[in-house]
Amino acid sequence: MYDGMLVENNLFDVQVHEGIVASNDRRSTHNNRQMPIHNKMQHPEYQTFDKLNPFRIHWNIKARVCRIWHQFQDQRSSHQKTIMKVLLIDEKSDQMLLTLEDNEIKSFGKNLREGTIFYIKQVKVVDASKTYRIVPGDFQLCLRQDSRVEEIIEDCNNIPSDRFHFKNFDQLPQLVNKIEQLIDVIGIVVNVSGVSTIRKRDNTMTQKLDVTIIDARAKSILMTLWEEILSFYKEQLSCPATIGKDLIATSVLVREFNGNLYLSSSYSTKLILDSEIDEAKHLRTWYADNKELRSTTPITDSNHKRATIAEWKSLRPDSATSNVVVGIKATISRSQLDQKIWYLACIKCGKKTLKNEENNYCPGCNLSSTETYPRYIMRLTLTDHTDTANVVLFDNEVAQLLQTSKDELSSLIADENEADKVAEKIRSILWKSFIFYLKMNGNGNNNPNQACPIKRISEINYAAESKRLLSLISNR
Ligand SMILES: [Zn+2]
Incomplete structure (x- = not known):
């Protein structure tokens, strides 16, 4: 009995399984045995991410760019300030976020491309933001006036190209509205909706697209992709061949609507179809064996908050x-x-109508006669x-x-x-x-x-x- 309860309790521990993407450095495939451009002796000193802290003025690092995205910060003025976010990964597979603003984007931003490796010298370490964290860790990076960015041309196969922090679908109910940390998920695409236009709370219109993914236990969850990332993926997702493919979605948030859970994209969400990581291969094998799958179960919030x-x-x-x-x-x-x-509701606004002689009057629309439904x-x-x-x-x-x-x-x-x-x-x-x-x-x-x-x-x-x-x- 006691053992059984222990197992039960373990379900409540949120565990992460990591997906590390090996480096796919094209230069290495040519079996290039020439001397690297830098001699070992000339390598500048650098620290790995696990050694960094805000208590030193600046640091030198060596890292690969995993992901880049742009974000807009409302400055309460007519023009929006653009921020460039760069997710870096080092030779120990640790990740850190680097933020570039204004002039930094102009001077450094154009050199930073996904997949390339850099020395970044005189970089500053600051506390990580308390919300919407992309990767675990207490610190993040920003540039100083004297920071320098140098691209490394030689092979660096020891630095992976990305790392994901996957959550299992059955962990999602515990993560509803946890805005401190965004999560990564992986699943098989079983449905893609058309693009729809909806009204936001501030009364502006926005576009969204829903993708349903399942895990290897045939549990399903809906993922809503919002306008800011939709343009990058709309065509790819709308292609019928996408159904049945494995999909990695990074940096999503678990939300809830009337007890149903769904995933919501963020500015930093990236989608990767047909990945080469082990998790994706396992999923593909499972799905190939279970193509006849009759039914999937949506993830609902069974651990719903209860109250008297x-x-x-x-x-x-x-x-x-x-x-x-x-x-x-x-x-x-x-x-x-x-x-x-x-009661008879107005077909236009859903509000209760009043009988006015032979007509149904809607006070909501101020129509003397409106069509109704019960x-x-x-x-x-x-x-x-x-x-x-x-x-x-x-x-x-x-x-x-x-x-x-x-x-x-x-x-x-x-x-x-x-x-x-x-x-x-x-x-x-x-x-x-x-x-x-x-x-x-x-x-x-x-x-x-x-x-x-x-x-x-x-x-x-x-x-x-x-x-x-x-x-x-x-x-x-
Ligand atoms: Zn009405």
């Missing part, structure tokens, strides 16, 4: 957590008794051992709770002879227990009389509940 009703009411979420969903295990202690569980709504009171909460359910969740579909519901409601059936369905949910998922900043937190919308309902899986409780007890 009292805890949920006392939550004071900040801006980073206000959209996080918590699960509450509770019993339906009161259901609305009337059968008015639907929306379902139910008000419930939930109870657990700590408190009660008023909640409201819509459409899919109403249908799920009444064990029916929206279509069946609309035909039942349209037929007056079926009124008893609807009433019976509504009565039957009383005293049933479920896990209800609500946002942390549910309206109920501020105003106890206002009902909080339910995002999702799940049946209680008693075996999983017992395991969860055991792990809570053993972690005390």
Whole structure:
């Protein structure tokens, strides 16, 4: 029993598996036995990344450029400041980020190309940023006025060309909204959506594309690629031959929407198809043997934050957590008794319409007559051992709770002879227990009389509940 729990607990340790890309130096393939350009004696002194710290004024390093990307920093002015980020790797496969700004981009930036190796002399070491880190490590690099960058022409096969810090798909639920460290993932592409245009919070429009990838346990996750990197990859991804290929995505963030996890690209995200690293080869072999794969399981947040009703009411979420969903295990202690569980919504804006003689008036659009569709709504009171909460359910969740579909519901409601059936369905949910998922900043937190919308309902899986409780007890 004890052993079993230990194994269970190990699942909660976030482990990284590393993918190191061997150097693919073309010069080395020519079996070039000529003397290297630099004589050994002339090699300048340099330090490997593990020796660097901010307590010395400057350092000399020798490193290969793995990845380069540009980023815009809003200067609250009319022109945006461009920042160039360079990820470097050294002979011990350690990585460090170098940031170039303004004039540095003009003077040094054009010489730095992915794959090339440099001595960088008089480089400065500073603390790494606390958020959106690309690679582990406490420090990063920047240039000084007297810094010099010298390209190394000779072979340096001991310096790999890149290194990835992969997370397994089953580790992703623990990494939701962890903006401190971006992660790398690898999977097989099983679906690519078309490019769609959506409205951002600041009301500007942006483009995105969704890619679904699976791991070698047929777990799937959606990855959203945002506009800033889309132009580099749009054509390649939209090609039908991409389906079934292995894909490495670097520097992505795990996000959650209504309990479903997805990956979100960043400025620094790079995509690599058909990689030569071992992880990619293993995945390809696995996929070739499992091409007939019937179904894949999306990664959901099974380790969802749980709360009692009292805890949920006392939550004071900040801006980073206000959209996080918590699960509450509770019993339906009161259901609305009337059968008015639907209203006619405006087809344009989704808001409730008002009957105005023969027409449906929409106050939202201020249209005297609008087309409508039925929306379902139910008000419930939930109870657990700590408190009660008023909640409201819509459409899919109403249908799920009444064990029916929206279509069946609309035909039942349209037929007056079926009124008893609807009433019976509504009565039957009383005293049933479920896990209800609500946002942390549910309206109920501020105003106890206002009902909080339910995002999702799940049946209680008693075996999983017992395991969860055991792990809570053993972690005390
Ligand atoms: Zn409307």
